[in-house]
Amino acid sequence: MNFIEYPDREVMFLDLANKIAGQLRTALDTEGRASFCVPGGTTPGPVFDTLSAVSLDWERVDVLLNDERWVPESSERSNTALLKRRLLTGKATNAHLVPLYRDVPTPEEGLTDLMPAIEATLPLNVLLLGMGTDMHTASLFPGADQLELGLSDAAPTLLAMRAPGAPEPRITLSAKALKTAISTHILITGPEKREALERAQKLDEMQAPVSAFLSQATVHWAM
Numbered sequence: 001m002n003f004i005e006y007p008d009r010e011v012m013f014l015d016l017a018n019k020i021a022g023q024l025r026t027a028l029d030t031e032g033r034a035s036f037c038v039p040g041g042t043t044p045g046p047v048f049d050t051l052s053a054v055s056l057d058w059e060r061v062d063v064l065l066n067d068e069r070w071v072p073e074s075s076e077r078s079n080t081a082l083l084k085r086r087l088l089t090g091k092a093t094n095a096h097l098v099p100l101y102r103d104v105p106t107p108e109e110g111l112t113d114l115m116p117a118i119e120a121t122l123p124l125n126v127l128l129l130g131m132g133t134d135m136h137t138a139s140l141f142p143g144a145d146q147l148e149l150g151l152s153d154a155a156p157t158l159l160a161m162r163a164p165g166a167p168e169p170r171i172t173l174s175a176k177a178l179k180t181a182i183s184t185h186i187l188i189t190g191p192e193k194r195e196a197l198e199r200a201q202k203l204d205e206m207q208a209p210v211s212a213f214l215s216q217a218t219v220h221w222a223m
């Protein structure tokens, strides 16, 4: 694990956005297209703001979420709505959003339709992950109903997930799909998440799902 501590959040968000932009540019130059897999939640907004102001051939960038809460886009908990508001705007308006939600009652009913387009983005070029203080990442929550499958080598690309720590059903990329990424970044802030990261390093993946990604990740942290 590579760990970077920043003097403050603003510097971190800017620096990380610039790193990601550089990695996407390299992928576009070498492969012609790039895939960029991102978390929802409350932390990454400022990174998205900076990225949306970066000149890049965004039309050739496929943007997809790590996971989605199974709520319509009109909900304030919709990660898709967050992306549309903060990332797919400005210079990034024409980035290609690969959907992770369908207007059907359960994630199980949406999975099959969503799968082919998500699979077409693999291997991922750039993966940005968040982490909760319970050491979940994407919707790989400790205690989740399908966590064992979600972490296994036999996992499908997408799974429905229900967990005590998640207020609504989720859909998530499996660890196997997420781990295809060439570059992996984990973005965390504050003392509680730093302490959780330290704990995660001593626990197994079922207890601390984020630990599945630590060996390949750069963790970015600011108070």
Ligand SMILES: O=C(O)[C@H](O)[C@@H](O)[C@H](O)[C@H](O)COP(=O)(O)O
Binding pocket: 039, 040, 041, 042, 043, 044, 066, 067, 068, 069, 079, 129, 130, 131, 132, 136, 137, 138, 139
């Ligand atoms: O939909 C989600 O909730 C996310 O994709 C999730 O994995 C998130 O990254 C962590 O829960 C951290 O969330 P915060 O940034 O809000 O702490």
